[in-house]
Amino acid sequence: MGDNPSFREHGDQIPGVVGGVVGRVNDLAYAEKRERLEELAPEELAEIEAEDEGDDHDLPDLPRAEEYDEVRMRCAPNPNGPWHVGHARMPAVIGTYKERYDGWFCVRFDDTDPETKRPDLEAYDAILEDLEYLGFEPDATFKASDRLDIYYDHARKLIDMGGAYTCSCSGEEFSKLKNNGEACPHREKDVETVLEEFEDMIAGVYDSGEMVLRVKTDIEHKNPALRDWVGFRMIDTPHPREEAEEYRCWPMLDFQSAIDDHVVDVTHIVRGIDLQDSAKRQGFLYDYFGWEYPEVVHWGHVQIDAYDVKMSTSTIAELIDEGRLDGWDDPRAPTLRSLRRRGIRGEAIVDAMVGLGTSTSDVDLAMSSIYANNRDLIDEETDRRFLVRDGAEVPLGGSPPDEANPPLHPNHEDRGVRKIPAGDAVLLEPDDLPQREDRIWLKGLGCFQYTRDTLQYTGEDIDVVREGDVDVVHWVPANESVPVRMRTMDGDVSGQAEPEVAALEPDEMVQFERVGFARIDSVDGEDGTLAYYTHP
RNA sequence: GCUCCGAUAGUGUAGUCCGGCCAAUCAUAUUGCCCUCUCACGGCAAUGACCAGGGUUCGAAUCCCUGUCGGAGCACCA
Numbered sequence: 001m002g003d004n005p006s007f008r009e010h011g012d013q014i015p016g017v018v019g020g021v022v023g024r025v026n027d028l029a030y031a032e033k034r035e036r037l038e039e040l041a042p043e044e045l046a047e048i049e050a051e052d053e054g055d056d057h058d059l060p061d062l063p064r065a066e067e068y069d070e071v072r073m074r075c076a077p078n079p080n081g082p083w084h085v086g087h088a089r090m091p092a093v094i095g096t097y098k099e100r101y102d103g104w105f106c107v108r109f110d111d112t113d114p115e116t117k118r119p120d121l122e123a124y125d126a127i128l129e130d131l132e133y134l135g136f137e138p139d140a141t142f143k144a145s146d147r148l149d150i151y152y153d154h155a156r157k158l159i160d161m162g163g164a165y166t167c168s169c170s171g172e173e174f175s176k177l178k179n180n181g182e183a184c185p186h187r188e189k190d191v192e193t194v195l196e197e198f199e200d201m202i203a204g205v206y207d208s209g210e211m212v213l214r215v216k217t218d219i220e221h222k223n224p225a226l227r228d229w230v231g232f233r234m235i236d237t238p239h240p241r242e243e244a245e246e247y248r249c250w251p252m253l254d255f256q257s258a259i260d261d262h263v264v265d266v267t268h269i270v271r272g273i274d275l276q277d278s279a280k281r282q283g284f285l286y287d288y289f290g291w292e293y294p295e296v297v298h299w300g301h302v303q304i305d306a307y308d309v310k311m312s313t314s315t316i317a318e319l320i321d322e323g324r325l326d327g328w329d330d331p332r333a334p335t336l337r338s339l340r341r342r343g344i345r346g347e348a349i350v351d352a353m354v355g356l357g358t359s360t361s362d363v364d365l366a367m368s369s370i371y372a373n374n375r376d377l378i379d380e381e382t383d384r385r386f387l388v389r390d391g392a393e394v395p396l397g398g399s400p401p402d403e404a405n406p407p408l409h410p411n412h413e414d415r416g417v418r419k420i421p422a423g424d425a426v427l428l429e430p431d432d433l434p435q436r437e438d439r440i441w442l443k444g445l446g447c448f449q450y451t452r453d454t455l456q457y458t459g460e461d462i463d464v465v466r467e468g469d470v471d472v473v474h475w476v477p478a479n480e481s482v483p484v485r486m487r488t489m490d491g492d493v494s495g496q497a498e499p500e501v502a503a504l505e506p507d508e509m510v511q512f513e514r515v516g517f518a519r520i521d522s523v524d525g526e527d528g529t530l531a532y533y534t535h536p
Numbered sequence: 537g538c539u540c541c542g543a544u545a546g547u548g549u550a551g552u553c554c555g556g557c558c559a560a561u562c563a564u565a566u567u568g569c570c571c572u573c574u575c576a577c578g579g580c581a582a583u584g585a586c587c588a589g590g591g592u593u594c595g596a597a598u599c600c601c602u603g604u605c606g607g608a609g610c611a612c613c614a
Contacts, residue, residue, distance in 0.1 A: 224610045232612090252611090252612075275614090357550095359542080361607075369563080373564095382576090406574095410574080466573090515575090
C-alpha cells in the first residue's frame with residue numbers, strides 16, 4: 001500500500017481478498033510450499049533459510065564482529081574473593097562469544113586499589129578455579145598491578161599532549177567546582193610542571209589525598225560524570241602483592257582499563273551497566289591517543305531469586321567472618337563454590353546465564369532454570385537410592401521378602417539393581433506413615449497393611465499400585481541403614497540411607513528417590529555420610 | 537539537582553532496526569492428564585505478556601510525543 005496509495009481507502013477489504021489465498025497457501029505441505037516459493041521468489045527463500053540458521057544462537061550477534069580479524073575480549077575481575085553466582089555471567093557470555101567467533105579472551109585482574117577494594121591474595125587463584133569450574137580457560141592472564149609502568153608511560157605521553165594535569169584540590173573542593181562547570185586553578189599548569197609533579201607522584205613524594213592526575217576532558221560537559229576525571233591517585237597502603245608493594249601512585253580503573261584494553265587489542269568490551277559512563281570517560285583518552293574505542297555491550301544487574309543472602313562478595317565475606325556461613329562453599333552462600341559443592345555443573349549455570357541475553361534491563365535469574373539445566377545434564381547418569389529423613393521406625397510382620405532389589409536407574413535396567421535387606425523393621429518418613437488399616441507399598445519390597453503399629457505384609461500384586469489404591473513410598477531398614485547428614489540451602493537435615501550408600505565415593509551424585517539429587521561430599525565423617533543437596 | 541539507559545506472561549527470552557497471518561516465539565514455572573514400583577525422566581494439555589495515554593497510519597509490540605515505573609553514573613571504589 002505504500003507503493004499504491006490509492007488502495008488505502010479500501011484497506012479494510014484487504015483481509016477478505018488476501019485471506020483466501022493465505023488460507024490455501026497454509027494448507028500446502030511444507031515441501032510444496034518450499035517448492036512454490038523457490039519458483040516464485042528464490043531470494044526470499046534464501047533469506048528465510050538464512051534466518052533459520054541464526055536461530056540457534058541465544059545471544060545476539062556482537063556488534064561489527066565481522067569487521068575484526070579476531071574477536072578479542074577480556075574478563076576483568078576485582079580479586080576480592082571467590083565469585084558469586086552473578087559473576088558467572090561475564091565468562092558465560094564472553095566464553096560463548098569466543099566459541100562462536102573463534103575468538104580470544106583474557107582474564108585481567110583489575111587490582112589497582114590496595115586500600116578500599118584491597119585485593120585478597122587467595123582470590124586470584126580462586127577466581128581462576130571458578131572459571132575452570134564453569135568450563136572456560138582464558139587465553140591469557142594479567143594482573144594490572146604488574147603493569148604500572150605501562151600506565152605511567154601512557155600518562156607521561158598524555159601529559160605531553162596537554163591531556164592531563166596534576167591537581168591538589170581536595171575531592172570536595174573539586175567536586176564543587178566541577179558541578180558548577182568551573183575549572184580549578186591547576187588546570188592551566190604548564191606541561192613541565194605537571195610532568196615534574198607526576199614524577200613526584202610516582203616517586204611517592206606525596207601522601208594519600210595530596211595530589212592526583214586528572215584527565216582533561218570538558219569541564220563544562222553537560223554530563224557532570226564526564227568532567228575532568230581522576231586518572232591516578234596516591235595510596236599510602238602498600239599493595240598486598242609483594243611484587244607491587246612499593247608503588248604508591250595508582251591508576252584509577254577508567255585509566256588503567258582504557259590503556260590495557262588498547263594494549264592487548266580488545267575489540268569488544270562486555271560488562272555491566274554500572275560502567276556505562278566509563279566508555280564515555282575513556283573515550284576522551286582514546287581521542288587523545290588517536291585510538292579507536294572497542295565495541296561495547298552493557299548489561300543490567302542480575303539477581304538470583306533463591307537467596308536471602310545479598311549477592312555481594314563483601315557481604316558474603318562478612319557473614320563468613322561472623323560465623324553465620326561456614327565458608328565460601330556453604331550451601332546457603334550464593335557462590336559458585338557452593339553450587340559446585342552441591343553438585344551443580346558449571347555448564348548448567350553457563351546455559352542459564354547465556355539465556356539471560358545481554359539486555360540492559362535488570363534481570364532476575366530463577367534458580368529453577370539452573371536446576372532444570374542441571375537435571376537435564378545429570379538425570380540419566382545418576383543412580384537412585386533411598387534416603388529417609390527423620391525416619392520413624394515401624395516393625396514388619398507377615399514374613400515379607402528378605403531383600404528388595406529396585407533398579408539403580410529406572411530407565412537403564414542394564415546397570416543392575418540395589419540390594420536392600422528388609423530386616424525386622426524399617427524407617428519411613430513421618431509423612432509417609434499410613435493411616436491405621438491403610439495399605440502402603442514399600443518400593444521394591446511389596447504391599448503392607450498398617451495394623452496394630454506393625455506393617456503386615458500382604459504380598460499383593462503390583463496391580464494395587466497401578467490401580468492407584470496404594471501409595472509407593474521409599475524406606476530403609478532400621479538396623480543396617482547408613483546415617484547421612486545432608487546440607488541444604490535451608491539448613492541441615494539428617495536421615496538414614498540404604499546400606500550401599502556407605503560404599504559411594506566422595507563426589508558421586510545420587511538421586512534420593514522422592515527427595516532429590518545430592519552430591520556425596522564425604523563418607524567417613526562423625527555423622528556418617530555427608531551429602532550436599534543439589535535440587536529436587 | 538544534572539546526565540544516561542531501560543520497560544513483552546511468575547521468571548528469562550524472541551520479535552522492535554526496516555509497521556503488515558504477532559489474537560505474539562522458545563525455555564522455565566505452576567496445574568492437570570498419560571507413562572511409571574520416585575514427587576525424577578519422558579509424552580500431552582492448560583495457565584499466562586506487548587507499562588499507561590495520546591499521535592502518525594488502511595494497519596502499531598514495532599515509529600513519534602507525554603507520563604509512570606525501574607536502573608545506573610555524577611568517588612582520590614572496582
